[in-house]
Amino acid sequence: MARVHSVLAASVLLVATAIDSVAALPRKLASSVERLKAVGPEGQGNAAAQAAWNDVAKAKASQIPDLIVAMDGANDYALNWIRAAIEAAVQRETVAGSKLSVKSLETVLRDTRHHPRARRLAFELMQRVDASKAQTILSDFLQDPGSEMRREAVAQLMATAARQTNGTKATAVTTYRQALGFSREADQIEDIAKRLQDLGDKVDLAKTFGWVSKWQLIGPFDNTGEAGFAKVYPPEQRLDLGTGLTGKSGPVKWFPYETRSEYGLVDFNQAISSLKGAVGYATAEFWSDSARTAQVRLGCKNGWKVWVNGALIFGRDEYHRSAEIDQYRMPVSLKAGKNILLVKCAQNEQTQDWAKEWEFQLRVTDEQGAPIVSTR
Amino acid sequence: MKLSLFLTAALTVAGSLGAADWTQFRGPNGDGLSSDTGVPVRLDASSITWSISLPGRGFSSPLILGDKVFVTAGSGARQDRLHVLCFRVTDGALLWERQFWATGRTMTHEKIGAATPTPASDGKAIYAIFSSNDCVALDLEGRLLWFRGLGRDYPNASNSLGMSSSLVVVDGVVVAMVENDSESFTAGLDARTGVNRWKLDRPKKANWTSPVVFKSPGQPNRVLLQSSQGVTAVDPTTGKVAWDLSDGASTVPSLVVSQGKLVIPANGITVVEPTAGDTKPKSVWRSAQLRPGTASPVVVGGRLITLNDGGILTCADAQDGKRLWQLRLKGSFSATPVVAGGHLYCVSEDGRVQVVDPSKAEGVVVSELTLEQTVIGTPSIASNSLFVRSDSRLVRLGGAALR
Numbered sequence: 001m002a003r004v005h006s007v008l009a010a011s012v013l014l015v016a017t018a019i020d021s022v023a024a025l026p027r028k029l030a031s032s033v034e035r036l037k038a039v040g041p042e043g044q045g046n047a048a049a050q051a052a053w054n055d056v057a058k059a060k061a062s063q064i065p066d067l068i069v070a071m072d073g074a075n076d077y078a079l080n081w082i083r084a085a086i087e088a089a090v091q092r093e094t095v096a097g098s099k100l101s102v103k104s105l106e107t108v109l110r111d112t113r114h115h116p117r118a119r120r121l122a123f124e125l126m127q128r129v130d131a132s133k134a135q136t137i138l139s140d141f142l143q144d145p146g147s148e149m150r151r152e153a154v155a156q157l158m159a160t161a162a163r164q165t166n167g168t169k170a171t172a173v174t175t176y177r178q179a180l181g182f183s184r185e186a187d188q189i190e191d192i193a194k195r196l197q198d199l200g201d202k203v204d205l206a207k208t209f210g211w212v213s214k215w216q217l218i219g220p221f222d223n224t225g226e227a228g229f230a231k232v233y234p235p236e237q238r239l240d241l242g243t244g245l246t247g248k249s250g251p252v253k254w255f256p257y258e259t260r261s262e263y264g265l266v267d268f269n270q271a272i273s274s275l276k277g278a279v280g281y282a283t284a285e286f287w288s289d290s291a292r293t294a295q296v297r298l299g300c301k302n303g304w305k306v307w308v309n310g311a312l313i314f315g316r317d318e319y320h321r322s323a324e325i326d327q328y329r330m331p332v333s334l335k336a337g338k339n340i341l342l343v344k345c346a347q348n349e350q351t352q353d354w355a356k357e358w359e360f361q362l363r364v365t366d367e368q369g370a371p372i373v374s375t376r
Numbered sequence: 377m378k379l380s381l382f383l384t385a386a387l388t389v390a391g392s393l394g395a396a397d398w399t400q401f402r403g404p405n406g407d408g409l410s411s412d413t414g415v416p417v418r419l420d421a422s423s424i425t426w427s428i429s430l431p432g433r434g435f436s437s438p439l440i441l442g443d444k445v446f447v448t449a450g451s452g453a454r455q456d457r458l459h460v461l462c463f464r465v466t467d468g469a470l471l472w473e474r475q476f477w478a479t480g481r482t483m484t485h486e487k488i489g490a491a492t493p494t495p496a497s498d499g500k501a502i503y504a505i506f507s508s509n510d511c512v513a514l515d516l517e518g519r520l521l522w523f524r525g526l527g528r529d530y531p532n533a534s535n536s537l538g539m540s541s542s543l544v545v546v547d548g549v550v551v552a553m554v555e556n557d558s559e560s561f562t563a564g565l566d567a568r569t570g571v572n573r574w575k576l577d578r579p580k581k582a583n584w585t586s587p588v589v590f591k592s593p594g595q596p597n598r599v600l601l602q603s604s605q606g607v608t609a610v611d612p613t614t615g616k617v618a619w620d621l622s623d624g625a626s627t628v629p630s631l632v633v634s635q636g637k638l639v640i641p642a643n644g645i646t647v648v649e650p651t652a653g654d655t656k657p658k659s660v661w662r663s664a665q666l667r668p669g670t671a672s673p674v675v676v677g678g679r680l681i682t683l684n685d686g687g688i689l690t691c692a693d694a695q696d697g698k699r700l701w702q703l704r705l706k707g708s709f710s711a712t713p714v715v716a717g718g719h720l721y722c723v724s725e726d727g728r729v730q731v732v733d734p735s736k737a738e739g740v741v742v743s744e745l746t747l748e749q750t751v752i753g754t755p756s757i758a759s760n761s762l763f764v765r766s767d768s769r770l771v772r773l774g775g776a777a778l779r
Contacts, residue, residue: 076479076525088519301536
């Protein structure tokens with residue numbers, strides 16, 4: 001799993017390209033911000049960041065927009081350090097009677113080159129200073145690259161649609177359909193679909209979510225005592241769909257499987273048999289028009305591992321706690337042309353009613369959650 | 377001169393924690409007992425000194441240090457916005473708030489939101505951890521001392537039902553139990569910087585219990601880690617295991633230390649007594665009849681109290697486990713009862729505060745106040761008040777004389 005960890009850690013530390021994000025700040029303040037941005041995993045840089053935080057927290061109201069811009073390029077740890085310092089500065093300046101410039105905050109908010117979380121903070125500060133203005137401009141962010149801004153804008157549109165249900169239903173349906181098109185959050189999509197259903201408009205959830213639905217499956221292999229999770233079975237070494245293998249209780253071979261579930265569930269209980277202590281594999285071709293970054297999003301309450309083009313992306317040996325759509329979001333690089341997805345799904349030997357499921361759901365999306373569908 | 381310096385330093389340290397401060401889950405000694413004697417027993421609507429709205433959900437207990445109340449909360453559709461808030465005890469006014477973006481997984485069961493673990497304090501700082509395993513240290517004025525993303529640093533350290541283990545801080549180390557089915561560990565974080573002082577692999581099994589500090593005169597402090605495998609005592613400064621009890625234990629209610637004995641939710645209730653020199657504790661008694669639910673046991677006036685999820689309060693003699701009486705309370709319960717003035721304060725999930733006198737031949741409900749809010753977290757006691765953190769509000773009951 002060391003490789004998996006390093007992949008994730010690398011994604012954490014990915015920095016945006018705005019190298020001169022502190023350029024507008026006075027030298028001393030810029031230097032302090034840089035020390036905050038130097039924090040990393042396992043508390044790296046924390047000791048040095050303490051003193052720097054106190055410097056940044058002394059910023060004047062007029063410096064807040066530039067400080068927000070300075071969040072560009074920060075890793076997830078540093079974003080929290082900087083945010084907390086800005087909050088402290090804003091609190092002190094507000095008490096002192098200084099006002100934040102709504103115009104400057106809006107400028108930061110509208111510039112999508114800035115970090116989505118920096119822009120979100122600008123919006124939240126706008127809400128404090130001029131809530132009415134913030135509410136008015138929210139609809140401009142229905143296609144925002146930042147999930148928090150986009151979500152709130154969609155929620156506003158949903159509220160509009162809800163009000164419209166008191167009038168002409170067709171108008172409400174149109175608005176809900178617009179909201180559905182903009183939404184990238186699974187719970188919002190489900191909520192909108194339910195409301196549309198109530199209005200007599202059926203949403204094709206499977207298509208909306210864009211599940212990978214066509215797979216080749218093989219199994220069962222042994223997972224007695226959960227040992228099969230770590231065991232390397234032949235599909236992990238070489239994918240040959242034409243060759244039969246020896247499974248948990250005899251010969252097994254690959255067979256085609258297409259999920260009809262609107263939630264994209266690949267159900268091994270249904271496809272193979274309701275077994276305990278078993279491992280199943282699923283593989284699918286995923287065709288991309290171009291080389292690109294994407295996310296593999298998985299929901300699963302069994303033990304699982306995912307490979308893309310032979311590289312292990314992540315795995316987790318937790319059984320029967322809970323599952324939800326997009327439970328695990330894994331950054332991947334797709335090749336132009338054919339990509340191979342491989343999922344290992346491990347059922348343990350728990351016998352409770354709530355431990356029956358042996359299944360997963362998987363989709364490929366962009367970073368915001370828009371489904372990317374295989375081109376073949 | 378050296379002596380005076382020493383005394384000054386000692387007084388400074390001693391002065392950093394008030395005697396009646398509520399500094400962690402189940403209070404300063406982790407046993408649910410408060411030394412306050414002025415908490416109202418006869419509750420009614422007039423007992424509500426103030427009630428304030430909170431910006432997010434939470435099941436953690438408030439901390440009270442001097443004139444400040446500290447509360448954690450989680451907000452957002454994915455509970456990925458983490459809040460630490462500081463209010464004034466006297467009137468509930470917000471003094472400061474800090475927000476953080478979760479860096480670890482935030483998925484939880486509905487009864488375990490992001491802000492389920494209770495923070496801890498050494499009187500100098502508030503150490504708060506969330507279900508996402510993000511851990512922050514802030515001084516009492518809201519200055520950020522450090523931030524750790526333990527769920528990000530160790531990507532399989534999470535529980536899809538949520539994490540609830542509270543923190544303890546002892547000997548300059550913040551102890552965080554991040555125990556789960558996958559990447560399971562307990563870490564000792566340097567209280568000054570947050571970096572790992574030690575990291576101990578732990579059983580790969582979901583665990584919602586909280587660590588407990590065991591102090592014994594003349595002996596080094598130990599942190600007790602309860603898990604499905606039993607109880608492990610570790611040196612908080614090194615993480616070295618001092619002793620192990622491997623008879624199994626519950627993974628939900630936490631053990632309590634009373635009169636030097638450990639009252640462990642294990643095979644019912646198991647009571648053991650540690651001995652000097654880090655030898656394995658000796659067994660005192662065990663009772664399968666006493667079965668705590670989500671709430672942890674509490675010992676008051678020589679009586680051991682357990683509360684199950686359905687509201688059955690069971691009282692036993694703490695000396696031998698002999699059952700004395702049972703009392704059915706109204707409602708379902710997750711919160712651990714807390715004690716002031718010899719009375720139990722039991723808060724049901726539907727926000728019914730029931731005050732019980734456990735000292736008689738039968739348990740007696742002395743008074744009851746319905747807050748009509750969802751309460752999962754354990755209340756706190758300080759300033760002659762009961763602080764109840766509901767899913768949406770912070771309520772102070774009593775203490776009006778201090779206003």
